[in-house]
Amino acid sequence: MSDSRTMILQMLAEGKITVEESERLLNALNKEDEVRASSRTDNRNSNGQSPNINVFPNIPFLEAAKIGINIRDIAQTIHQTVHQTIKQVEPGRKELKEKIKEFGNWMEDVVEAMAADLTTHNGLPADSMSVDFIVPPPKGVENIKTFIVENIYGEIRVNEGPSFKLLVNGQVGKRIIGEMQSSEWFSNNAIRIADDIMYIGFRDNASIKAIIDLNLTLPAGSIIQCKTINSVVRIKGNFDIETVKTISGNIRIDEANVEGSEIESVNGVIQLENIKNVKTAIKSTSGDILIRKCGLKKLELNSVNGDIYVGESNISLETEVKAVTTAGDISVEKLEGPWKSVEATSRKGEIVVDWKGNASPVNGQRMNIKSGGEGATLYAESVSGNIKFH
Secondary structure: OOHHHHHHHHHHHOOOOOHHHHHHHHHHHHHHHHHHHHHHHHHHHHHOOOOOOOOOOOOHHHHHHHHHHHHHHHHHHHHHHHHHHHHHOOOOOHHHHHHHHHHHHHHHHHHHHHHHHHHHHHHOOOOEEEEEEEEOOOOOHHHOOEEEEEEOOOOEEEEEOOOOEEEEEEEEEHHHHOOOOHHHHHHHHHEEEEOOEEEEOOOOHHHOOEEEEEEEEEOOOOEEEEEEOOOOEEEEOOOEEEEEEEOOOOEEEEOOEOOOOEEEEOOOOEEEEOOOOEEEEEEEOOOOEEEEOOEEEEEEEEEOOOOEEEEEEEOOOOOEEEEEEOOOOEEEEEEEOOOOEEEEEEOOOOEEEOOOOEEEEEEOOEEEEEOOOOOOEEEEEEOOOOEEEO
């Protein structure tokens, strides 16, 4: 196996490139092999000798991919640096920590976008063209309440407005669109209505090479499901959220109803803000989970390596919060009102709880907190990390 193939497979095993990206790289190598084989045959036929061929060809896509992967390494370094910086900030200076975290997330978004352009953009057809258009409202859209949006080619943004509106921008191959207008091509291939549900996304994924971002406006009260691969999902408005899932894209939900929602990301940051009644479960493998300026009812947060922050929110006697992470830190602070129970568990991370009230140990690290609700409990456990109350 050549060094180039070994490098590609190693990058795939380390998670630095996706399966699709590895396939494109290997296909590029295979095409180059075919060219070399053809050249070798032609030269042998002409002079009977094998030519001196460079066995490690300079493939532009491979070089661009390597640059993109190096940039992704920078993004990971930024994440680690910000994480360590936050740990060194004094516990009481949470606002500074949040500013550092927001800056770090912004830097990661910028760097990740650059990496995505380098590793994905080169997979587009040579005749790719820029597209930027508004999709004509489909017939009967005013009667649709449920919208299922799946975009494996870019990000999804949903905002509240008086009526349906969909803005599409990105790059698509001219051959794919053909003689149609780009908006007509999208409407014919990426939008369908069945059983009073609108589906937005391409069904024949294998035939499309594109980078497409979707900016969707929907009326208040719409029911939404969203899914991306490595791009962000941002939803703001009075919507009912059923599911939001990504692999490496960040998720931010603002003002919507998330009761009973499924919200998951493998290594993207998940953020909920300005939500009146939060009653949901959130899962992340290595991404952070942030809950701010919300009304908390019943909240289950699970992350393997990511940090969990719950703060600046309103609670009640019915409020139950359960935050579990293996190696991340957990912070619970600036909660207004009485509460029922909070459980924070981390094996290696630090747990910080900021609460005004009288605390008395029951057994182990379980505490009784008198905070306006008789019998309110806090359970905090960390195997090797610090636990701080202030």
